[in-house]
Amino acid sequence: MRVGFAGLGAIGAPMAAHLVSGNDLAVWNRTGDRAEAFVREHGGRAVGSPRELAEHAEILITCLPSSREVEGILDGGEGILDGIRPGSLVLDCTSGDPGASRRIAARFAERQVAFADAPVSGGTDGAAAAALTVMVGSDAETFERAVPVLRAFGRRIEHMGPVGAGHAMKAVNNALLGVNILAVGEGLVSLVKAGVPAPKALEVLNASSGRSFVSEKLVPERVLPRTWPVTFRLALLDKDVRIATNVAEQGQVQTPVLNLASELLAAARAQLGEEADYLEAIKLIEAQAGAEIAS
Numbered sequence: 001m002r003v004g005f006a007g008l009g010a011i012g013a014p015m016a017a018h019l020v021s022g023n024d025l026a027v028w029n030r031t032g033d034r035a036e037a038f039v040r041e042h043g044g045r046a047v048g049s050p051r052e053l054a055e056h057a058e059i060l061i062t063c064l065p066s067s068r069e070v071e072g073i074l075d076g077g078e079g080i081l082d083g084i085r086p087g088s089l090v091l092d093c094t095s096g097d098p099g100a101s102r103r104i105a106a107r108f109a110e111r112q113v114a115f116a117d118a119p120v121s122g123g124t125d126g127a128a129a130a131a132l133t134v135m136v137g138s139d140a141e142t143f144e145r146a147v148p149v150l151r152a153f154g155r156r157i158e159h160m161g162p163v164g165a166g167h168a169m170k171a172v173n174n175a176l177l178g179v180n181i182l183a184v185g186e187g188l189v190s191l192v193k194a195g196v197p198a199p200k201a202l203e204v205l206n207a208s209s210g211r212s213f214v215s216e217k218l219v220p221e222r223v224l225p226r227t228w229p230v231t232f233r234l235a236l237l238d239k240d241v242r243i244a245t246n247v248a249e250q251g252q253v254q255t256p257v258l259n260l261a262s263e264l265l266a267a268a269r270a271q272l273g274e275e276a277d278y279l280e281a282i283k284l285i286e287a288q289a290g291a292e293i294a295s
């Protein structure tokens with residue numbers, strides 16, 4: 001299969017690496033050096049524009065920060081729509097916006113190109129292990145076409161509904177992750193200040209009903225040992241929670257908890273910058289309280 005992959009970022013690169021074997025893979029990245037480095041390490045070939053990528057691909061995958069960047073590489077002479085052939089399939093693995101995806105799908109449909117939103121969950125470790133969950137928004141026929149290629153990096157591939165439904169699912173998932181990071185951070189810092197050592201607090205929490213993915217995996221592996229590799233930028237989590245609050249607003253659902261989490265994450269992003277990791281939001285809770293969740 002001739003596959004094209006656009007966006008070799010923290011999660012895009014390990015996803016694309018699984019597509020080298022068994023496919024004729026072309027990759028494009030805004031910063032070309034990154035595409036050359038990918039090809040040296042994994043194989044495939046680098047192309048110079050989204051248009052060239054689209055000319056090559058029967059199936060084209062995008063994995064950019066948000067729908068805005070995806071819309072930014074659609075046209076203008078060197079864009080995907082400038083090169084794509086009728087009958088191709090575009091899968092957007094960006095954690096994007098449902099409304100934008102419906103617009104994008106309509107533009108591809110004009111060229112007889114099928115489109116699905118197919119955001120992923122499972123982090124960079126999950127991508128490396130080809131163990132991602134993929135949440136697909138598309139018609140049923142497009143989903144069937146997408147599954148074999150998504151299998152390269154996805155362990156669980158779920159059809160969520162029409163175009164946009166995958167992005168809505170992903171945004172809500174990450175909104176819950178955001179709420180949980182803040183809540184676990186506040187809870188553990190409170191316990192440290194109350195005199196309970198953080199490792200003990202975590203041990204008991206994880207044997208009790210307040211436990212979660214954050215307390216069972218993220219805090220023990222990254223916060224307790226004070227290691228902050230940038231695997232998922234805080235800016236991207238902030239974007240996801242905003243998408244979730246928009247989805248809720250469109251459904252006239254009031255979400256005071258999500259709104260507050262969104263406000264706090266936006267403030268953390270403003271303070272820590274665009275390159276901070278998402279778990280670093282916990283540092284701000286610690287700084288305010290003057291206590292650390294450390295082992």
Ligand code: NDP
Nearest residue numbers: 007008009010011012030031064065095123124231232236
């Ligand atoms: P990164 O910030 O690491 O990478 C972003 C990629 O998009 C890079 O290839 C970057 O190119 C490219 N890019 C940025 N701006 C533009 C632009 N204007 N035009 C074209 N290309 C652009 O992001 P991630 O790989 O972490 O995330 C990608 C998507 O996957 C996001 O939607 C994110 O929310 C989602 N996601 C991420 C997870 C993670 O653990 N990291 C987990 C699950 C989902 P360049 O190299 O030139 O900067």
